[in-house]
Amino acid sequence: MAKKTIRPDSDVYTAILALACLAVLAAAVFVTLTCINYYGSDALLQIAQVPK
Amino acid sequence: MSILTKILAVLLSLFSLLLAGMVVTFVGNANNYKQSYEEAKNLSVVLQAELATKDEQYNVQVNKCTELKKQLQLELQNTEADKNQMASDLRKAERLALQYQSQADSWKGVMTGFEQSVRNLQASLSQTQEQLDMARSQGVKDQKELNQITADLYEKIVQLQSLDAERRRLLEQKKELESLMATNGSPAKEIVPITPLNRTASPATTAPAGTDVKGLVIEVQQNLITLSVGSADGVKEKMVFHITRGDRFLCDVVVTNVDINRCAGVLDLVQQSPQVGDTASTQL
Numbered sequence: 001m002a003k004k005t006i007r008p009d010s011d012v013y014t015a016i017l018a019l020a021c022l023a024v025l026a027a028a029v030f031v032t033l034t035c036i037n038y039y040g041s042d043a044l045l046q047i048a049q050v051p052k
Numbered sequence: 053m054s055i056l057t058k059i060l061a062v063l064l065s066l067f068s069l070l071l072a073g074m075v076v077t078f079v080g081n082a083n084n085y086k087q088s089y090e091e092a093k094n095l096s097v098v099l100q101a102e103l104a105t106k107d108e109q110y111n112v113q114v115n116k117c118t119e120l121k122k123q124l125q126l127e128l129q130n131t132e133a134d135k136n137q138m139a140s141d142l143r144k145a146e147r148l149a150l151q152y153q154s155q156a157d158s159w160k161g162v163m164t165g166f167e168q169s170v171r172n173l174q175a176s177l178s179q180t181q182e183q184l185d186m187a188r189s190q191g192v193k194d195q196k197e198l199n200q201i202t203a204d205l206y207e208k209i210v211q212l213q214s215l216d217a218e219r220r221r222l223l224e225q226k227k228e229l230e231s232l233m234a235t236n237g238s239p240a241k242e243i244v245p246i247t248p249l250n251r252t253a254s255p256a257t258t259a260p261a262g263t264d265v266k267g268l269v270i271e272v273q274q275n276l277i278t279l280s281v282g283s284a285d286g287v288k289e290k291m292v293f294h295i296t297r298g299d300r301f302l303c304d305v306v307v308t309n310v311d312i313n314r315c316a317g318v319l320d321l322v323q324q325s326p327q328v329g330d331t332a333s334t335q336l
Binding site for chain 1: 065073
């Protein structure tokens with residue numbers, strides 16, 4: 001079976017996907033830093049807990 | 053790559069961008085509840101401390117108010133007692149005022165009666181004074197008449213004594229003549245009566261020495277006094293009258309001026325001031 005090289009069809013869509021990933025990543029980082037700034041580093045582990 | 057895949061990749065990218073933007077916007081505008089909680093907690097602690105302080109102050113003020121209330125109650129009780137005492141004193145004073153008013157009214161009636169009695173007594177006194185003046189004037193007239201009668205009596209006595217002497221002299225002459233007639237023819241000699249002829253009778257208006265002259269004081273002016281007897285009663289200058297009131301000796305009066313029916317003199321040996329109506333006599 002001949003080796004098939006995978007190539008994107010267009011770099012434009014690749015750039016769009018990369019930009020979306022960067023935006024989502026930046027938003028996650030911003031939310032994390034804001035949460036740490038407001039409530040401390042332990043708050044990240046207690047987000048999912050049910051408040052007593 | 054199919055067209056559907058491309059469309060999904062683009063939509064996914066757009067939705068990712070939109071969601072990331074919304075999340076960032078939401079988180080950026082979210083409140084810091086922990087900080088708010090800490091601030092509220094600190095504020096609560098401060099307020100609790102202030103509340104405790106206010107409670108202490110409140111308790112202190114309550115204690116002060118309690119003590120002040122007790123003191124005010126004591127003062128109120130004392131004031132009530134004073135008020136009751138003053139009310140009783142006021143009632144007593146009102147009763148006394150009514151009593152005094154009634155006494156004043158009764159005394160006023162008594163004084164009105166006294167005034168009426170005094171007026172009546174003054175009227176009777178004036179009548180009595182008039183009667184006394186009339187009696188004094190009548191007494192002065194009687195005294196003058198008595199003095200006149202006494203002088204006439206002295207004159208008659210003197211005339212009687214003279215007639216008696218004349219009678220004795222005539223009897224002696226008669227005896228002498230009888231003795232001469234008994235001796236028969238002896239020459240008659242001048243008959244000298246033993247009793248001397250006494251023709252020195254005193255005037256009728258002059259009282260003989262040693263007689264008592266009595267009168268009344270009719271005027272008193274400091275050291276000068278006027279009596280109701282004069283030269284017609286035998287009063288002469290430098291004659292001394294004794295002024296008496298009843299049995300009491302008052303003073304002497306030395307006569308310095310003599311009128312017909314009155315005389316005036318100065319006081320001497322004054323023991324008490326004479327008054328009009330006192331008795332004056334030359335012999336006590």
